[in-house]
Amino acid sequence: MLVDESKCVGCGNCVPVCTMGVISIQNGLAAINQDECVECSTCYRVLMREDRPPWLVRSIRSILSALHLTYDAPFGVCPTSALVKPELTWPRMVRRAFSDVLEPHASTGIPGRGTEEIKTNDVTGRLQEGDAGFVVELGRPGIGARFRDIEKFAMALAPLGAEFEGKNPVTSLMTDPMTGKVQDDILDEKVMSAIIEFKVSQDKVPAILSRIEELGGEIDTVACIGIGARCDSGRIPYEEAVRAGGLTLSVNGKTNLGLGRVVPKEASR
Protein backbone atom coordinates (compact mmCIF):
# COMPACT_ATOMS: atom_id res chain seq x y z
CA MET A 1 0.00 0.00 0.00
CA LEU A 2 1.13 3.53 -0.71
CA VAL A 3 0.29 6.93 0.76
CA ASP A 4 -0.35 9.92 -1.49
CA GLU A 5 1.55 12.51 0.51
CA SER A 6 -0.12 15.36 -1.34
CA LYS A 7 -3.41 14.21 0.15
CA CYS A 8 -2.56 12.74 3.56
CA VAL A 9 -3.43 14.98 6.51
CA GLY A 10 -1.94 12.68 9.14
CA CYS A 11 -5.21 11.94 10.94
CA GLY A 12 -3.85 8.54 11.97
CA ASN A 13 -7.03 6.56 11.36
CA CYS A 14 -5.13 4.04 9.24
CA VAL A 15 -2.65 3.26 12.04
CA PRO A 16 -4.77 0.92 14.21
CA VAL A 17 -6.45 -0.68 11.20
CA CYS A 18 -3.15 -1.97 9.78
CA THR A 19 -3.07 -5.73 10.25
CA MET A 20 0.70 -5.85 10.53
CA GLY A 21 1.09 -2.70 12.63
CA VAL A 22 3.43 -1.12 10.10
CA ILE A 23 1.75 2.25 9.50
CA SER A 24 2.97 5.13 11.63
CA ILE A 25 2.71 8.91 11.58
CA GLN A 26 6.01 10.53 10.71
CA ASN A 27 6.43 14.29 10.19
CA GLY A 28 2.67 14.67 10.21
CA LEU A 29 2.00 12.10 7.48
CA ALA A 30 1.19 8.42 7.37
CA ALA A 31 4.23 6.29 6.53
CA ILE A 32 4.13 2.61 5.59
CA ASN A 33 7.08 0.30 6.12
CA GLN A 34 7.15 -1.25 2.66
CA ASP A 35 9.30 -4.20 3.64
CA GLU A 36 6.83 -5.22 6.35
CA CYS A 37 3.59 -4.35 4.52
CA VAL A 38 1.88 -7.53 3.26
CA GLU A 39 -0.45 -5.75 0.80
CA CYS A 40 -3.60 -6.99 2.53
CA SER A 41 -5.43 -3.75 1.53
CA THR A 42 -7.37 -3.73 4.80
CA CYS A 43 -6.64 -0.02 5.37
CA TYR A 44 -7.77 0.80 1.84
CA ARG A 45 -10.93 -1.26 2.07
CA VAL A 46 -12.10 -0.60 5.61
CA LEU A 47 -11.59 3.15 5.87
CA MET A 48 -14.36 4.97 4.04
CA ARG A 49 -12.90 7.37 1.49
CA GLU A 50 -14.36 10.83 2.00
CA ASP A 51 -12.50 12.69 -0.75
CA ARG A 52 -12.40 15.96 1.20
CA PRO A 53 -10.00 18.58 -0.18
CA PRO A 54 -6.71 18.20 1.71
CA TRP A 55 -6.20 21.99 1.91
CA LEU A 56 -9.55 22.35 3.66
CA VAL A 57 -8.88 19.61 6.22
CA ARG A 58 -5.37 20.93 6.87
CA SER A 59 -6.70 24.50 7.28
CA ILE A 60 -9.36 23.43 9.75
CA ARG A 61 -6.83 21.44 11.75
CA SER A 62 -4.37 24.37 11.78
CA ILE A 63 -6.98 26.89 12.90
CA LEU A 64 -8.30 24.62 15.63
CA SER A 65 -4.78 23.82 16.74
CA ALA A 66 -4.03 27.55 17.07
CA LEU A 67 -7.06 27.81 19.32
CA HIS A 68 -5.80 24.85 21.37
CA LEU A 69 -8.64 22.73 20.03
CA THR A 70 -8.42 19.57 17.99
CA TYR A 71 -10.24 18.14 15.03
CA ASP A 72 -9.99 14.43 14.52
CA ALA A 73 -11.63 12.77 11.56
CA PRO A 74 -14.37 10.36 12.64
CA PHE A 75 -12.95 6.89 13.23
CA GLY A 76 -13.23 4.59 10.24
CA VAL A 77 -12.66 7.14 7.49
CA CYS A 78 -9.76 8.37 5.41
CA PRO A 79 -10.93 11.99 5.05
CA THR A 80 -8.88 12.79 1.97
CA SER A 81 -8.68 9.35 0.30
CA ALA A 82 -4.90 9.35 0.62
CA LEU A 83 -4.31 5.60 0.47
CA VAL A 84 -3.32 4.21 -2.91
CA LYS A 85 -3.56 0.55 -3.87
CA PRO A 86 -0.71 0.00 -6.34
CA GLU A 87 -0.40 -2.43 -9.21
CA LEU A 88 2.09 -5.05 -8.09
CA THR A 89 4.63 -7.01 -10.08
CA TRP A 90 6.36 -10.29 -9.41
CA PRO A 91 7.54 -11.25 -6.82
CA ARG A 92 5.82 -8.69 -4.60
CA MET A 93 2.43 -9.69 -5.97
CA VAL A 94 2.54 -12.91 -3.94
CA ARG A 95 2.09 -10.73 -0.87
CA ARG A 96 -1.34 -9.63 -2.01
CA ALA A 97 -2.33 -13.12 -3.14
CA PHE A 98 -1.66 -14.49 0.35
CA SER A 99 -2.83 -11.49 2.36
CA ASP A 100 -5.73 -9.76 0.65
CA VAL A 101 -8.77 -11.84 1.43
CA LEU A 102 -10.55 -10.66 -1.71
CA GLU A 103 -7.80 -11.78 -4.04
CA PRO A 104 -8.44 -15.29 -5.38
CA HIS A 105 -5.35 -17.44 -5.62
CA ALA A 106 -4.44 -17.98 -9.26
CA SER A 107 -3.44 -21.57 -8.49
CA THR A 108 -6.73 -22.67 -6.88
CA GLY A 109 -9.21 -19.97 -7.81
CA ILE A 110 -10.18 -19.86 -4.13
CA PRO A 111 -10.08 -16.56 -2.26
CA GLY A 112 -9.07 -16.26 1.40
CA ARG A 113 -6.23 -18.64 2.27
CA GLY A 114 -6.96 -20.63 -0.88
CA THR A 115 -7.55 -24.01 0.73
CA GLU A 116 -10.51 -26.33 1.21
CA GLU A 117 -9.04 -28.65 3.87
CA ILE A 118 -11.84 -30.81 5.29
CA LYS A 119 -14.47 -28.33 4.17
CA THR A 120 -15.28 -30.21 0.98
CA ASN A 121 -14.02 -33.62 2.05
CA ASP A 122 -17.54 -35.07 1.86
CA VAL A 123 -17.47 -34.35 -1.88
CA THR A 124 -13.83 -34.54 -2.95
CA GLY A 125 -12.70 -37.38 -0.69
CA ARG A 126 -9.26 -35.80 -0.31
CA LEU A 127 -8.86 -37.41 3.09
CA GLN A 128 -9.77 -41.07 3.20
CA GLU A 129 -10.11 -43.40 6.16
CA GLY A 130 -6.65 -43.76 7.71
CA ASP A 131 -5.44 -40.35 6.55
CA ALA A 132 -4.68 -37.37 8.78
CA GLY A 133 -4.78 -33.95 7.20
CA PHE A 134 -2.54 -31.20 8.58
CA VAL A 135 -2.79 -27.47 8.06
CA VAL A 136 0.23 -25.53 9.29
CA GLU A 137 -0.45 -21.82 8.94
CA LEU A 138 2.63 -19.68 9.36
CA GLY A 139 2.31 -16.03 10.31
CA ARG A 140 -1.05 -16.30 11.93
CA PRO A 141 -2.30 -14.66 14.05
CA GLY A 142 -1.24 -11.12 13.31
CA ILE A 143 2.54 -11.54 12.89
CA GLY A 144 3.09 -12.42 9.24
CA ALA A 145 5.63 -14.80 7.74
CA ARG A 146 8.35 -14.86 5.10
CA PHE A 147 8.42 -17.66 2.56
CA ARG A 148 11.84 -18.57 3.94
CA ASP A 149 10.15 -19.80 7.13
CA ILE A 150 7.39 -21.48 5.17
CA GLU A 151 9.99 -23.37 3.16
CA LYS A 152 11.80 -24.38 6.34
CA PHE A 153 8.66 -26.13 7.62
CA ALA A 154 7.82 -27.71 4.29
CA MET A 155 11.33 -29.09 3.73
CA ALA A 156 11.49 -30.49 7.26
CA LEU A 157 8.12 -32.22 6.98
CA ALA A 158 8.56 -33.68 3.51
CA PRO A 159 11.04 -36.40 4.58
CA LEU A 160 8.51 -37.58 7.18
CA GLY A 161 6.13 -38.57 4.42
CA ALA A 162 4.09 -35.38 4.16
CA GLU A 163 2.12 -35.50 0.92
CA PHE A 164 1.49 -31.88 0.03
CA GLU A 165 -1.98 -31.04 -1.26
CA GLY A 166 -1.84 -30.26 -4.96
CA LYS A 167 -4.70 -27.77 -4.85
CA ASN A 168 -3.00 -25.45 -2.40
CA PRO A 169 -1.35 -22.10 -3.16
CA VAL A 170 1.83 -22.86 -1.20
CA THR A 171 2.29 -26.19 -2.98
CA SER A 172 1.90 -24.38 -6.30
CA LEU A 173 4.94 -22.25 -5.39
CA MET A 174 7.14 -25.25 -4.62
CA THR A 175 9.73 -26.10 -7.25
CA ASP A 176 9.63 -29.67 -5.98
CA PRO A 177 6.63 -30.82 -3.95
CA MET A 178 8.53 -33.99 -3.02
CA THR A 179 11.07 -31.96 -1.02
CA GLY A 180 9.02 -28.89 -0.11
CA LYS A 181 11.51 -26.54 -1.82
CA VAL A 182 9.95 -23.15 -2.58
CA GLN A 183 10.90 -20.86 -5.48
CA ASP A 184 14.00 -18.84 -4.57
CA ASP A 185 12.71 -15.52 -5.86
CA ILE A 186 9.91 -15.30 -3.29
CA LEU A 187 11.75 -16.46 -0.17
CA ASP A 188 12.06 -12.92 1.24
CA GLU A 189 8.47 -11.96 0.51
CA LYS A 190 6.32 -11.44 3.57
CA VAL A 191 2.67 -12.50 3.69
CA MET A 192 0.00 -12.26 6.34
CA SER A 193 -0.06 -16.03 6.53
CA ALA A 194 0.25 -19.09 4.34
CA ILE A 195 -1.02 -22.60 4.89
CA ILE A 196 1.11 -25.67 4.27
CA GLU A 197 -1.42 -28.40 3.71
CA PHE A 198 -0.54 -32.08 3.63
CA LYS A 199 -1.70 -35.50 4.58
CA VAL A 200 0.01 -38.47 6.18
CA SER A 201 -1.17 -41.83 7.38
CA GLN A 202 -2.51 -41.80 10.95
CA ASP A 203 0.48 -43.73 12.30
CA LYS A 204 2.76 -40.83 11.34
CA VAL A 205 0.87 -38.25 13.39
CA PRO A 206 3.15 -38.44 16.48
CA ALA A 207 6.34 -37.95 14.41
CA ILE A 208 4.84 -35.00 12.55
CA LEU A 209 3.70 -33.33 15.77
CA SER A 210 7.09 -33.81 17.36
CA ARG A 211 8.89 -32.27 14.37
CA ILE A 212 6.50 -29.31 14.26
CA GLU A 213 7.23 -28.61 17.93
CA GLU A 214 10.97 -28.58 17.18
CA LEU A 215 10.53 -26.31 14.17
CA GLY A 216 8.66 -23.81 16.33
CA GLY A 217 11.95 -23.05 18.05
CA GLU A 218 13.58 -22.13 14.77
CA ILE A 219 11.30 -19.33 13.55
CA ASP A 220 10.71 -15.72 14.53
CA THR A 221 7.02 -15.90 13.75
CA VAL A 222 4.16 -18.07 14.88
CA ALA A 223 2.41 -20.99 13.26
CA CYS A 224 -0.96 -22.37 14.16
CA ILE A 225 -1.50 -26.04 13.66
CA GLY A 226 -4.64 -27.85 12.64
CA ILE A 227 -5.36 -31.53 12.19
CA GLY A 228 -8.37 -33.09 10.51
CA ALA A 229 -9.72 -36.42 9.39
CA ARG A 230 -12.76 -38.32 8.29
CA CYS A 231 -14.95 -39.30 11.19
CA ASP A 232 -15.95 -42.77 10.21
CA SER A 233 -18.60 -44.00 12.64
CA GLY A 234 -18.48 -40.55 14.23
CA ARG A 235 -15.12 -41.27 15.91
CA ILE A 236 -12.19 -38.81 15.85
CA PRO A 237 -9.25 -41.01 14.75
CA TYR A 238 -6.31 -38.81 15.80
CA GLU A 239 -7.48 -38.10 19.32
CA GLU A 240 -5.24 -40.65 21.05
CA ALA A 241 -2.15 -39.86 18.99
CA VAL A 242 -2.43 -36.16 19.81
CA ARG A 243 -2.86 -36.79 23.52
CA ALA A 244 0.03 -39.26 23.50
CA GLY A 245 2.14 -36.49 22.01
CA GLY A 246 1.34 -34.31 25.02
CA LEU A 247 -0.85 -31.93 23.05
CA THR A 248 -4.41 -30.87 23.69
CA LEU A 249 -7.16 -30.78 21.13
CA SER A 250 -9.08 -27.53 21.04
CA VAL A 251 -12.66 -27.62 22.34
CA ASN A 252 -13.70 -25.93 19.11
CA GLY A 253 -13.00 -26.70 15.50
CA LYS A 254 -14.62 -27.41 12.17
CA THR A 255 -17.21 -30.06 11.51
CA ASN A 256 -18.17 -31.09 8.00
CA LEU A 257 -21.81 -32.12 8.17
CA GLY A 258 -21.62 -34.46 5.19
CA LEU A 259 -24.36 -32.68 3.24
CA GLY A 260 -22.32 -32.15 0.08
CA ARG A 261 -22.73 -34.24 -3.03
CA VAL A 262 -21.59 -34.21 -6.61
CA VAL A 263 -24.08 -32.25 -8.69
CA PRO A 264 -24.30 -33.44 -12.31
CA LYS A 265 -23.58 -30.54 -14.69
CA GLU A 266 -26.97 -30.78 -16.40
CA ALA A 267 -28.72 -30.50 -13.03
CA SER A 268 -26.89 -27.30 -12.16
CA ARG A 269 -27.95 -25.49 -15.34
Next chain:
Amino acid sequence: MTNTLHRQGTRENLAGDYVIFSTSAAGYNKEGCAPQIKQFYQIVLRHDPVNVGGINTGNMTKDGIENILQRVNDATHATAVFDNLDTLAKVVQELKEADLGFSINISGLIEGADECCRKAGLVRHSVEHSLGYVGAVNRLPERPVLEISTMCGHGMVSFNLVKKMIELVKLGKLTPAQAAGQLARPCECGAFNPKRAEFLLEQLRNMG
Protein backbone atom coordinates in the same frame (compact mmCIF):
# COMPACT_ATOMS: atom_id res chain seq x y z
CA MET B 1 -12.74 -19.14 3.03
CA THR B 2 -13.64 -18.37 6.60
CA ASN B 3 -10.67 -20.12 8.17
CA THR B 4 -12.38 -20.15 11.54
CA LEU B 5 -10.38 -23.02 12.99
CA HIS B 6 -8.26 -21.08 15.45
CA ARG B 7 -10.78 -18.92 17.31
CA GLN B 8 -9.48 -18.45 20.81
CA GLY B 9 -11.67 -18.58 23.87
CA THR B 10 -12.99 -20.55 26.79
CA ARG B 11 -15.59 -23.28 26.52
CA GLU B 12 -18.00 -20.83 28.19
CA ASN B 13 -17.61 -17.87 25.85
CA LEU B 14 -17.30 -20.07 22.77
CA ALA B 15 -20.72 -21.50 23.61
CA GLY B 16 -22.15 -18.33 22.06
CA ASP B 17 -20.09 -18.52 18.88
CA TYR B 18 -21.04 -20.81 16.02
CA VAL B 19 -20.20 -20.15 12.38
CA ILE B 20 -21.96 -22.11 9.66
CA PHE B 21 -20.78 -21.84 6.08
CA SER B 22 -21.17 -23.23 2.61
CA THR B 23 -18.22 -24.39 0.51
CA SER B 24 -18.63 -25.50 -3.06
CA ALA B 25 -15.94 -27.52 -4.83
CA ALA B 26 -14.83 -26.75 -8.38
CA GLY B 27 -15.56 -29.64 -10.71
CA TYR B 28 -18.01 -31.22 -8.27
CA ASN B 29 -20.80 -28.80 -7.41
CA LYS B 30 -19.57 -25.23 -7.86
CA GLU B 31 -20.73 -24.55 -11.40
CA GLY B 32 -24.21 -23.01 -11.37
CA CYS B 33 -24.59 -23.09 -7.58
CA ALA B 34 -25.41 -19.37 -7.09
CA PRO B 35 -29.20 -19.94 -6.71
CA GLN B 36 -28.55 -22.50 -3.98
CA ILE B 37 -26.19 -20.11 -2.22
CA LYS B 38 -28.95 -17.50 -2.20
CA GLN B 39 -31.19 -20.15 -0.70
CA PHE B 40 -28.57 -20.76 1.99
CA TYR B 41 -28.69 -17.06 2.86
CA GLN B 42 -32.48 -17.05 2.89
CA ILE B 43 -32.53 -19.96 5.33
CA VAL B 44 -29.98 -18.52 7.74
CA LEU B 45 -31.57 -15.06 7.61
CA ARG B 46 -34.86 -16.49 8.88
CA HIS B 47 -33.08 -17.35 12.13
CA ASP B 48 -31.69 -13.97 13.14
CA PRO B 49 -27.93 -14.51 12.72
CA VAL B 50 -25.56 -12.12 14.49
CA ASN B 51 -23.52 -11.79 11.30
CA VAL B 52 -23.75 -12.85 7.68
CA GLY B 53 -21.34 -12.46 4.80
CA GLY B 54 -19.10 -14.03 2.23
CA ILE B 55 -15.69 -13.26 0.83
CA ASN B 56 -16.92 -11.76 -2.41
CA THR B 57 -20.17 -10.37 -1.01
CA GLY B 58 -18.98 -8.37 1.99
CA ASN B 59 -20.49 -8.52 5.47
CA MET B 60 -23.72 -7.46 7.13
CA THR B 61 -22.17 -4.60 9.11
CA LYS B 62 -20.22 -2.93 6.34
CA ASP B 63 -22.22 -3.85 3.24
CA GLY B 64 -25.77 -4.73 4.31
CA ILE B 65 -27.93 -7.76 3.50
CA GLU B 66 -29.26 -6.43 0.18
CA ASN B 67 -25.79 -5.93 -1.24
CA ILE B 68 -24.70 -9.36 -0.04
CA LEU B 69 -27.59 -11.04 -1.85
CA GLN B 70 -27.00 -9.03 -5.02
CA ARG B 71 -23.32 -9.97 -5.14
CA VAL B 72 -23.79 -13.74 -4.84
CA ASN B 73 -22.20 -15.80 -7.60
CA ASP B 74 -20.94 -19.36 -8.02
CA ALA B 75 -17.70 -18.51 -6.21
CA THR B 76 -19.43 -17.22 -3.08
CA HIS B 77 -18.71 -19.11 0.10
CA ALA B 78 -21.54 -17.98 2.35
CA THR B 79 -21.12 -17.51 6.09
CA ALA B 80 -23.51 -16.95 8.98
CA VAL B 81 -22.84 -16.65 12.70
CA PHE B 82 -25.19 -17.68 15.49
CA ASP B 83 -24.91 -17.04 19.20
CA ASN B 84 -26.71 -20.14 20.45
CA LEU B 85 -26.91 -23.82 19.75
CA ASP B 86 -30.70 -24.17 19.69
CA THR B 87 -31.00 -21.81 16.74
CA LEU B 88 -28.08 -23.46 14.99
CA ALA B 89 -29.76 -26.87 15.30
CA LYS B 90 -32.86 -25.48 13.58
CA VAL B 91 -30.72 -24.03 10.80
CA VAL B 92 -28.97 -27.36 10.28
CA GLN B 93 -32.31 -29.14 10.07
CA GLU B 94 -33.54 -26.70 7.41
CA LEU B 95 -30.34 -26.92 5.43
CA LYS B 96 -30.53 -30.69 5.45
CA GLU B 97 -34.10 -30.56 4.13
CA ALA B 98 -33.14 -28.00 1.48
CA ASP B 99 -30.47 -30.39 0.08
CA LEU B 100 -28.46 -27.58 -1.51
CA GLY B 101 -25.72 -29.81 -2.90
CA PHE B 102 -22.56 -28.11 -1.64
CA SER B 103 -20.68 -28.85 1.57
CA ILE B 104 -21.82 -27.30 4.83
CA ASN B 105 -19.51 -26.92 7.80
CA ILE B 106 -19.91 -25.66 11.33
CA SER B 107 -17.10 -23.96 13.16
CA GLY B 108 -17.53 -23.89 16.92
CA LEU B 109 -17.53 -26.21 19.89
CA ILE B 110 -17.04 -29.70 18.43
CA GLU B 111 -19.51 -31.26 20.85
CA GLY B 112 -22.11 -28.60 20.00
CA ALA B 113 -21.75 -29.22 16.27
CA ASP B 114 -22.03 -32.96 16.88
CA GLU B 115 -25.22 -32.40 18.86
CA CYS B 116 -26.69 -30.45 15.94
CA CYS B 117 -25.81 -33.31 13.60
CA ARG B 118 -27.47 -35.88 15.80
CA LYS B 119 -30.62 -33.78 16.20
CA ALA B 120 -30.85 -33.53 12.42
CA GLY B 121 -30.17 -37.25 11.97
CA LEU B 122 -26.75 -36.66 10.44
CA VAL B 123 -23.42 -38.35 11.14
CA ARG B 124 -20.60 -35.82 10.88
CA HIS B 125 -18.34 -36.57 7.96
CA SER B 126 -15.01 -34.97 8.92
CA VAL B 127 -13.64 -32.86 11.73
CA GLU B 128 -10.69 -30.56 12.18
CA HIS B 129 -9.14 -29.37 15.45
CA SER B 130 -6.70 -26.65 16.34
CA LEU B 131 -3.57 -27.75 18.16
CA GLY B 132 -2.62 -24.22 19.12
CA TYR B 133 0.51 -22.23 18.28
CA VAL B 134 4.19 -22.95 17.97
CA GLY B 135 7.01 -20.48 17.43
CA ALA B 136 7.52 -16.96 18.76
CA VAL B 137 4.39 -16.90 20.89
CA ASN B 138 5.96 -14.14 22.98
CA ARG B 139 5.12 -11.84 20.04
CA LEU B 140 1.40 -12.41 20.52
CA PRO B 141 -0.71 -10.00 22.54
CA GLU B 142 -2.59 -10.79 25.73
CA ARG B 143 -5.44 -13.30 25.62
CA PRO B 144 -8.44 -10.88 25.52
CA VAL B 145 -7.00 -9.23 22.40
CA LEU B 146 -6.47 -12.62 20.79
CA GLU B 147 -9.97 -13.80 21.65
CA ILE B 148 -11.47 -10.86 19.77
CA SER B 149 -8.96 -10.65 16.93
CA THR B 150 -9.09 -14.35 16.00
CA MET B 151 -12.80 -14.11 15.31
CA CYS B 152 -11.68 -12.97 11.89
CA GLY B 153 -9.75 -15.99 10.71
CA HIS B 154 -8.17 -14.08 7.86
CA GLY B 155 -6.49 -11.69 10.29
CA MET B 156 -8.26 -8.56 9.04
CA VAL B 157 -9.07 -7.40 12.59
CA SER B 158 -5.71 -6.16 13.76
CA PHE B 159 -4.40 -6.44 17.29
CA ASN B 160 -4.02 -2.65 17.35
CA LEU B 161 -7.63 -2.10 16.32
CA VAL B 162 -8.79 -4.37 19.14
CA LYS B 163 -6.56 -2.54 21.62
CA LYS B 164 -7.88 0.81 20.38
CA MET B 165 -11.49 -0.30 20.79
CA ILE B 166 -10.81 -1.65 24.30
CA GLU B 167 -9.26 1.71 25.18
CA LEU B 168 -12.20 3.70 23.77
CA VAL B 169 -14.69 1.50 25.62
CA LYS B 170 -12.82 1.87 28.89
CA LEU B 171 -12.71 5.64 28.39
CA GLY B 172 -16.45 5.65 27.81
CA LYS B 173 -16.08 7.08 24.30
CA LEU B 174 -17.72 4.05 22.70
CA THR B 175 -20.19 1.53 24.04
CA PRO B 176 -19.20 -2.14 23.76
CA ALA B 177 -21.82 -2.53 21.02
CA GLN B 178 -20.44 0.41 19.02
CA ALA B 179 -16.88 -0.88 19.36
CA ALA B 180 -17.97 -4.39 18.36
CA GLY B 181 -19.55 -2.89 15.24
CA GLN B 182 -16.28 -1.20 14.30
CA LEU B 183 -14.40 -4.46 14.86
CA ALA B 184 -16.79 -6.43 12.65
CA ARG B 185 -16.22 -4.17 9.63
CA PRO B 186 -12.83 -5.46 8.42
CA CYS B 187 -13.90 -9.11 8.50
CA GLU B 188 -15.02 -9.39 4.89
CA CYS B 189 -16.63 -12.80 5.02
CA GLY B 190 -18.76 -12.05 8.07
CA ALA B 191 -17.31 -14.73 10.34
CA PHE B 192 -16.68 -12.20 13.10
CA ASN B 193 -19.16 -12.47 15.96
CA PRO B 194 -20.04 -8.94 17.09
CA LYS B 195 -22.27 -10.22 19.91
CA ARG B 196 -19.40 -12.16 21.44
CA ALA B 197 -17.08 -9.18 20.92
CA GLU B 198 -19.59 -6.98 22.73
CA PHE B 199 -19.74 -9.48 25.59
CA LEU B 200 -15.95 -9.64 25.84
CA LEU B 201 -15.61 -5.84 25.69
CA GLU B 202 -18.24 -5.48 28.39
CA GLN B 203 -16.28 -7.87 30.60
CA LEU B 204 -13.08 -5.92 30.00
CA ARG B 205 -14.81 -2.62 30.83
CA ASN B 206 -16.15 -4.06 34.06
CA MET B 207 -12.71 -5.32 35.00
CA GLY B 208 -11.44 -1.74 34.67
